Amino acid sequence: MKLLRWLVIFLFLCACMAFGGYAxxxxxxxxxxxxDRLWDVPAKVYARPMTLYIGLQLSAKSLGQELDLxxxxxxxxxxxxxxxxxxxxxxxxxxxxxxxxNFGDQRxxxxxxxxxxxxxxxxxxKSLGSTADMEQLDPVLIGQFYPSSMEDRVLVTTEDIPALLxxxxxxxxxxxxxxxxxxxxxxxxxxxxxxxxxxxxxxGASTLTQQLAKNFFLSPEKTFKRKISEAFVAxxxxxxxxxEEILEAYINEVYLGQDGARAIHGFGLGxxxxxxxxxxxxxxxxxxxxxxxxxxxxxxxxxxxPDRATARRNTVLGLMADQGLIPSPNLTKSxxxxxxxxxxxxxxxxxxxxxxxxxxxxKEYREKDLKTMGLRIxxxxxxxxxxxxxxGVADFMAxxxxxxxxxxxxxxxxxxxxxxxxxxxxPKYEGFNRALDAKRPIGSLVKPAVYLSALEQPxxxxxxxxxxxxxxxxxxxxxxxxxxxxxxxxxxELPLYQALVHSYNTSTVKLGMALGLExxxxxxxxxxxxxxxxxxxxMLLGSFEMTPVQVAQVYHTLASGGFYTPARVINAxxxxxGETLQRYPLRIEQHLDPGAVFLVDKTLQAVVREGTGRSLSxxxxxxxxxxxxTGTTNDLRxxxxxxxxxxxxxxxxxxxxxxxxxxxxGASGAMQVFGRMMAQxxxxxxxxxxxxxxEWAVINPQTGLxxxxxxxxxxxxxxxxxxxxxxxxxxxxxxxxxxxDFGPDKQPVQKKKPRYLIDWLKDVFK
Amino acid sequence: MKNFCFYLLVMALFVxxxxxxxxxVSMPQSHLPPESVPEIGGSVPxxxxxxxxxxxxxxxxxxxxxxxxxxxxQRPRPKALTRMIKNAESQLKKRQPQLAFxxxxxxxxxxxxxxxxxxxxxxxxxxxGNIVQAVSLAQKSNSLSAAYPDVREKNAALLRKxxxxxx
Numbered sequence: 001m002k003l004l005r006w007l008v009i010f011l012f013l014c015a016c017m018a019f020g021g022y023a024x025x026x027x028x029x030x031x032x033x034x035x036d037r038l039w040d041v042p043a044k045v046y047a048r049p050m051t052l053y054i055g056l057q058l059s060a061k062s063l064g065q066e067l068d069l070x071x072x073x074x075x076x077x078x079x080x081x082x083x084x085x086x087x088x089x090x091x092x093x094x095x096x097x098x099x100x101x102n103f104g105d106q107r108x109x110x111x112x113x114x115x116x117x118x119x120x121x122x123x124x125x126k127s128l129g130s131t132a133d134m135e136q137l138d139p140v141l142i143g144q145f146y147p148s149s150m151e152d153r154v155l156v157t158t159e160d161i162p163a164l165l166x167x168x169x170x171x172x173x174x175x176x177x178x179x180x181x182x183x184x185x186x187x188x189x190x191x192x193x194x195x196x197x198x199x200x201x202x203x204g205a206s207t208l209t210q211q212l213a214k215n216f217f218l219s220p221e222k223t224f225k226r227k228i229s230e231a232f233v234a235x236x237x238x239x240x241x242x243x244e245e246i247l248e249a250y251i252n253e254v255y256l257g258q259d260g261a262r263a264i265h266g267f268g269l270g271x272x273x274x275x276x277x278x279x280x281x282x283x284x285x286x287x288x289x290x291x292x293x294x295x296x297x298x299x300x301x302x303x304x305x306p307d308r309a310t311a312r313r314n315t316v317l318g319l320m321a322d323q324g325l326i327p328s329p330n331l332t333k334s335x336x337x338x339x340x341x342x343x344x345x346x347x348x349x350x351x352x353x354x355x356x357x358x359x360x361x362x363k364e365y366r367e368k369d370l371k372t373m374g375l376r377i378x379x380x381x382x383x384x385x386x387x388x389x390x391x392g393v394a395d396f397m398a399x400x401x402x403x404x405x406x407x408x409x410x411x412x413x414x415x416x417x418x419x420x421x422x423x424x425x426x427p428k429y430e431g432f433n434r435a436l437d438a439k440r441p442i443g444s445l446v447k448p449a450v451y452l453s454a455l456e457q458p459x460x461x462x463x464x465x466x467x468x469x470x471x472x473x474x475x476x477x478x479x480x481x482x483x484x485x486x487x488x489x490x491x492x493e494l495p496l497y498q499a500l501v502h503s504y505n506t507s508t509v510k511l512g513m514a515l516g517l518e519x520x521x522x523x524x525x526x527x528x529x530x531x532x533x534x535x536x537x538x539m540l541l542g543s544f545e546m547t548p549v550q551v552a553q554v555y556h557t558l559a560s561g562g563f564y565t566p567a568r569v570i571n572a573x574x575x576x577x578g579e580t581l582q583r584y585p586l587r588i589e590q591h592l593d594p595g596a597v598f599l600v601d602k603t604l605q606a607v608v609r610e611g612t613g614r615s616l617s618x619x620x621x622x623x624x625x626x627x628x629x630t631g632t633t634n635d636l637r638x639x640x641x642x643x644x645x646x647x648x649x650x651x652x653x654x655x656x657x658x659x660x661x662x663x664x665x666g667a668s669g670a671m672q673v674f675g676r677m678m679a680q681x682x683x684x685x686x687x688x689x690x691x692x693x694x695e696w697a698v699i700n701p702q703t704g705l706x707x708x709x710x711x712x713x714x715x716x717x718x719x720x721x722x723x724x725x726x727x728x729x730x731x732x733x734x735x736x737x738x739x740x741d742f743g744p745d746k747q748p749v750q751k752k753k754p755r756y757l758i759d760w761l762k763d764v765f766k
Numbered sequence: 767m768k769n770f771c772f773y774l775l776v777m778a779l780f781v782x783x784x785x786x787x788x789x790x791v792s793m794p795q796s797h798l799p800p801e802s803v804p805e806i807g808g809s810v811p812x813x814x815x816x817x818x819x820x821x822x823x824x825x826x827x828x829x830x831x832x833x834x835x836x837x838x839x840q841r842p843r844p845k846a847l848t849r850m851i852k853n854a855e856s857q858l859k860k861r862q863p864q865l866a867f868x869x870x871x872x873x874x875x876x877x878x879x880x881x882x883x884x885x886x887x888x889x890x891x892x893x894x895g896n897i898v899q900a901v902s903l904a905q906k907s908n909s910l911s912a913a914y915p916d917v918r919e920k921n922a923a924l925l926r927k928x929x930x931x932x933x
Binding site for chain 1: 806872903
């Protein structure tokens with residue numbers, strides 16, 4: 001008997017120790033989990049914020065599109081502008097109730113903006129009732145990197161949570177929340193009685209803490225063991241945290257519905273998802289609806305089952321009135337109000353662009369962190385440009401060979417920030433991002449590098465240097481290579497710039513060989529991409545491969561006057577608390593002489609005005625002075641166009657994944673996409689500023705000699721200072737100079753120009 | 767007699783020089799193209815002047831008739847850009863070069879060709895000790911500042927200071 005008593009005591013002690021040990025373990029785990037980040041919050045990727053100022057080129061349609069992308073609701077009268085994220089419009093006059101936004105380094109408050117758009121320009125701008133120079137909208141959320149659970153949430157802190165919401169949750173879900181210690185025994189007893197009486201499981205007794213414990217730490221199955229664990233965890237939570245902290249965690253954790261694969265968690269995101277507003281702006285009816293949905297988010301989904309949702313909301317409203325949370329006289333009014341739920345917010349996703357963002361981020365961050373840390377990533381994506389690029393591709397592809405594909409990159413000329421990226425004809429990402437991954441021969445897009453190499457030697461070459469376009473045969477790889485011009489004819493002696501304007505192959509090859517392949521590809525390297533050696537003559541016609549993004553980098557150096565700027569796709573990364581994690585500031589390096597680049601850019605303007613790119617005028621006004629270059633590869637397999645206006649550069653590739661012929665040239669393929677796209681977005685005219693080392697002379701392009709202003713065909717031609725011809729064109733009764741007088745090796749002798757007659761006399765007597 | 771022959775010869779040469787067919791043509795004094803002659807690649811839109819008439823313009827009435835030089839003109843500057851430039855200048859004065867640089871990066875959205883913006887970016891980098899970047903940005907500013915002698919002077923001063931830091 002005594003032994004039995006000792007055995008019982010021993011077992012009891014063992015049980016106590018096991019109990020204590022388990023409690024200690026759970027307590028430790030809870031502390032660890034709460035101490036670390038509690039929730040997986042997806043990284044959010046934002047577009048550039050739209051900056052508004054007087055004089056900004058912006059159509060009313062584009063602003064409407066931007067507001068649509070932002071999820072702003074259009075209301076019909078000013079009186080309805082009660083909450084942020086709404087706007088009203090009367091013709092070109094917009095009144096916006098802007099949402100507050102935290103940019104990380106600065107916060108923009110909720111405010112009202114008024115603006116007038118007339119003739120596609122902002123002509124009037126007011127902010128908070130007074131005239132403003134500039135305003136900035138909140139940026140469009142373009143995508144998120146979700147954790148594997150696909151949970152999405154907007155974290156809110158205790159200060160952000162309205163008291164009414166807290167009180168309603170407590171009133172509906174756990175009346176004794178502030179008095180129990182994680183487990184409400186009275187409620188359990190009451191639930192048991194009710195369930196036995198009704199013969200089925202109708203009433204639960206989980207406290208808020210238990211629900212939190214279940215969601216956080218435990219599996220969803222309903223077993224006795226899990227219930228025991230839940231009680232331990234709840235007690236541990238209660239032991240370590242205040243009621244306010246527990247309620248805050250609950251409000252951020254609860255599941256409130258589904259948006260496709262995305263799970264809506266927490267009231268912060270719930271308020272946005274169902275009402276398009278932040279938590280602090282919920283009305284009592286909206287609060288009641290969200291709290292009512294806790295009972296069954298899919299059963300009471302207000303979009304799918306509005307009647308059920310209304311009934312449930314009204315039950316909660318009744319409870320709120322009973323508890324004195326809302327004044328009883330208002331109840332009748334509230335009960336009759338509509339649900340006020342917004343349509344499912346469109347998830348504007350630009351997967352090809354996000355792919356690029358992710359690739360850049362993964363160079364510096366772990367994928368897990370990207371998906372769970374709630375980072376805020378600010379990019380230069382311009383959604384309006386992106387949509388225009390997608391539309392440009394779609395419009396071009398309509399009714400054409402279904403196997404045609406495209407890659408497009410658009411960047412800002414000043415900063416080389418990537419504003420848009422299209423990786424295929426379908427905006428849907430298929431795993432192959434042609435803008436980044438399609439390495440294709442670039443054809444004639446290489447030619448500006450050849451001519452730039454020549455123009456960097458002003459003592460030997462100018463834009464009017466005569467070069468020869470004729471048959472050429474070269475030994476390459478043990479075989480004889482005989483390039484031909486696209487039009488299958490030779491054009492004899494011609495000024496250097498004309499060879500580029502008309503994209504003649506044979507003259508380019510001759511020029512390139514005279515300069516040396518090493519020289520040409522060193523220039524190419526300075527522009528931003530050096531193909532790998534060994535160099536062969538066919539590379540002078542672009543037989544090597546590049547991706548559209550790489551081509552954009554090269555052409556950006558041309559567009560920026562010889563200054564190399566690495567392409568940027570991320571401007572800054574912030575933690576959820578607004579702390580700067582990383583900034584990616586503008587960086588530039590002078591790689592080439594701005595004077596030589598200016599000469600090439602002028603010629604690229606001529607390409608569009610009178611050369612292979614002239615049909616671009618179908619889409620874009622010649623007044624824009626677009627500079628560009630077409631590219632076509634053998635058997636019309638790849639078609640390219642790279643061009644820039646004063647503010648935007650775009651590179652387009654059109655081809656087939658199976659590398660078969662497209663039947664298109666650079667002008668009839670890629671350039672058509674470029675034209676369609678650029679015609680939809682604001683472009684400023686390209687007015688090239690001549691650098692200090694540029695001077696102008698009037699030239700007779702037929703002879704390459706100086707001419708009078710009024711001579712027939714006289715052309716103003718820029719030269720690197722000191723390289724302009726000094727010999728003037730002879731009058732007609734004098735025999736014209738023979739072609740042998742010109743050419744790369746026969747440039748008219750560069751003499752120091754006499755400025756005064758006496759100098760000339762000295763020259764004569766010398 | 768010898769003197770007389772010499773002067774006669776000089777006079778004859780003087781007269782002949784006026785008739786010379788291959789007489790040298792004066793070089794243009796402007797680095798902008800003549801207005802009356804088509805430009806290579808065709809004409810480009812005329813640059814508008816600043817409304818307050820502060821465009822740089824030389825008197826130039828005695829220009830060579832062969833080359834009627836175009837006066838360099840400053841680009842019109844939207845008020846928003848002027849405000850941002852002022853903000854950046856004030857941030858530089860307050861020794862907040864990083865903030866100033868951010869402001870100026872925003873300014874590039876409005877006009878990426880304004881040499882003053884690039885000059886101030888150069889200053890912001892200089893103040894942060896990034897001399898190589900400061901030099902590059904000043905050179906970029908120079909490449910755009912044909913019509914802005916004041917900006918050119920500021921760039922020159924900055925480049926001299928940068929040179930001093932190197933030495």
